[in-house]
Amino acid sequence: MDGSGSPPAQPVRGEMAERIRAHDWASTPLGAAETWTSSLRATVSLLLGCGFPMIALWGRDLIQIYNDGFRDLMGLKHLAGLGQPTRECWPEILHITGPIYERVWEGETFTFEDALYPLTRSGRLEDAWFTLTYSPLRDETSAITGILVTLVETTARVLADRALRESEARFRAELERQVQERTAELQASRDLLKATMDSSMDMIQVFKAVRDASGEIVDFQWLLNNHTSESRYGEVCGQSLLERNPGVVQEGIFDTFKRVTETGQPATAERRYVHEQFDGWFFQCAVKLGDGVATTTKEISAWKAAQDEVLRLRDAMAQTALRESEDRFRTLASLIPVLLWRSDVSEEHNAFNEAWLTYTGQTLQQSQIHGWLDALHPDDREAAYEAFGAGRAARRLIEVQQRIRRHDGQYRWFLVREAPIIDAEGQVTQWIGAAMDIHDLHDLQERQSVLVAELQHRTRNLLGVVRSIAHQTMVQTGPTERFREQFSDRLAALSRVQGLLSRSDQEPITLRTLIQTELDALGGGEFADRIHLGGPPVRLRKASVQTLALAVHELATNARKYGALTTDHGRLSVTWRADGSARDGGRLLVEWIEEGISRPRDPQNPMRRGYGRELIEQAMPYALNAKTRYELGETRLLCAIELPLGERSGEMSTA
Incomplete structure (x- = not known):
């Protein structure tokens, strides 16, 4: 809308376009229409021009603005719904939508197919089904300012499908329908795993081994790819790894995948990859999953660049005055978003960047000598002390993974490295260290392992129970209508159990x-x-x-x-x-x-x-x-x- 409260130069026609123009927006948290931001105006133009039902929920109050298609879905709530907070308009489904809204405000997008919503749009509570997507709306600064819901009501189809299934007389069709319903529950577990993968900013991929006639692994095929990975690879499910990325052979990635699949031993590696879609540094973990591997890959190019810069400064510091090198280190330390420190050879005087002090809550004085060990998890302190002691004695690069306490008491996993600075005479003058947060990667790998184990366990148990129920019921009744009824009842009981287990x-x-x-x-x-x-x-x-x-x-x-x-x-x-x-x-x-x-x-x-x-x-x-x-x-x-x-x-x- 323009400054007068009217839509753009070529207004969209329709009842809702007129109602939006005429609405008293000044009485709502959105304020008068002429004060609306360009992102809000663009959102309104988008939904009014769309043929699918759409509704924008703007601001933290989630004020409703919807198009003609959504108007037809609102029933008796239509006239009061425009400009109304969605929590007041649809209180009966707040227990469903509330958690979704909170996660969308965090930047996530959700799509549901044939989702059940109990609505009172006709004056009484009734079940309705929708296929819909919740996605964040952003302003000119990419900040999230609202939620866009695009949906299609599938109630008629869902009810028609249900009626068709209920009227099916043949035993085989009925049995197939029952098994399909149980399979859908397994698919839901798979979807939960996929949703967990998609919530990560790291690349997560699942590959299936391709074997020749002798059983030798000759290739891998993509099975799953999360959103982050798709942003780099595109859609690759079902494609060959070697055809799409032949560079994995010379980089040793292919051999790593084979070794993990054949031995079951996880593998982690940090490598520079300059092939196909990539040109950067990556930290990758691969674990066995079925006859293949699941990988989690985190790009660490920025961290490596910072590390390289730190090492470059090591040589520069050996050739310049102490004050000049001190200033350069402090400047670099304040710019790099990782924990950095520097200590002398006696280990009694340490200099930490602001990121360390802010994260741990320690003062510079508390971090001196071995005071920094207090910030480590008690179970990691002894190993860290020994690793740093051995590394310094050998004058070599030190690398460990350990948990560091945040100022609020929470421990997070970090990849920690410390390198010596050697002068022209070959003497160590100082040590420089850096710590990168890899906690989310640890958590994601643990959740992934738990979900995979649970999915496999439930699949085996559920199929075994279904087979046993079918066999025992058939022994008593034969392939009759009575069998269909008893088998359906027992399968329904099993379904209720799965609901409790979920x-x-x-x-x-x-x-x-x-x-x-x-x-x-x-x-x-x-x-x-x-x-x-x-x-x-x-x-x-x-x-x-x-x-x-x-x-x-x-x-x-x-x-x-x-x-x-x-x-x-x-x-x-x-x-x-x-x-x-x-x-x-x-x-x-x-x-x-x-x-x-x-x-x-x-x-x-x-x-x-x-x-x-x-x-x-x-x-x-x-x-x-x-x-x-x-x-x-x-x-x-x-x-x-x-x-x-x-x-x-x-x-x-x-x-």
Whole structure:
């Protein structure tokens, strides 16, 4: 918009263009339209000219400005929504969007496909699905000033797809749909790994080995590439490493990848690379991943240039007056964004740049003699003292990785080097050192290893359980409609378990949560007055959750279909207690008691004679070292499960 509050010389037509021109912006945090910045005006022109639904959330108040396409998605919220803070307009989804907005303000971009949002745009809460992107908006100085949301509503397609899947009668199609849903959960884990990779400013790549007929590695192929790497390479997934970057052979990178893949031993290297897209210094770490490698590469050209300059000054300082060299060192130290220091041969007098003093919070006096060791992590001090002592005695370059304490008490990893300054007579006159922050690289490698291990573990476990469920159900029912129903129910129970496992790092899984989740899924809320749960807090570890959850699912299903919850006078009681502790070999006793049941039973009842009972009486003792007891009377059912506490057997502990 121009100074009069009107759009640019060639205004975009449409209802929202007119409403934006006529809106009283002076009453909003954005201020009168004639005071808007050029970046805000450009953003408004962009979204008004776009055929896709778009909304700009400007400023920290996230003031809404949207186009005609987005207007059609707002429903009854449209008239009040223009110029309104988005948190006031959409409070029902703030628990979803709030964390996303915070990360976008940090510079991240997010894209979601068929994301579920519960909205009240028609006066009542309803589910809606969207494919959308959240990205930061920046002003002329590249500072983030808002958030741009571009989206397409996919509710109709999602519901149509759901209806189509539900109407599919053939068993094979149904089974494929169920497996695809489980595969999507594995894909979500892969996407989480990809998102973690993309959040790094370093280059992260994953390669798969290409082998000849004899099994010899002859090439590598790109599997994954994060955003930072794509900015240099472009889109290379599926391409040959040797065809795209033949220089890796003479640089020794190809041989390194082969060695890591074949031995499993990680490798780190610092090298100058002058081939294809690169011309600079890089610090690279490669670890084995499947039949290939995952690499993290950090460009250190600036750091190496600073190091080279420091070494150049070493010679200059030996040839000039002490005061002149002192001034030159201080000037350089104040310009280079790394921790620098200089010390004499006695190690009693040290000079540190401002970056060191600011980072550690030490005064110059506190850093003298060996006072700088106080800034190192206690576990690293002895090794650092020995490394520096040995290096100085041998008059050689010193290189170590160690943790240095920040002024707020946090420790971060640094790559530290110290080199001697030798005069014309071959005597060491001083030592100059530098430390580069590589903490993010350390953290990223650790998170990458954890995510890869978790993904591989869950994949193996999940596929094994799915195969077991399909086999056991088929043995009891054959390829019938009953098989489809029971298999779907058991797969749904497994899906709920995966949901609990996916949140276990933030929300530990307890025995009560597991039981309540299964009862709720089967409509347990309808019988709340006839169900009793009681027992102390017991945390379950991941290895025991799937087997225990399937057992609870079978018990709950049969209580709902054949047991205590099928009669008006039936009662269900689930209690548990811990005898002893994990440390002294204690055990956990769970008792499932149904009273008021009515016999005779259906001879085809799978819980009484089929998969569920086999799971409890055979699988649980084998998998969890459990003791089980199953007693079915005329009006009462008792199922007792005794599990050991502790990590070596029961995989659970009292909270």
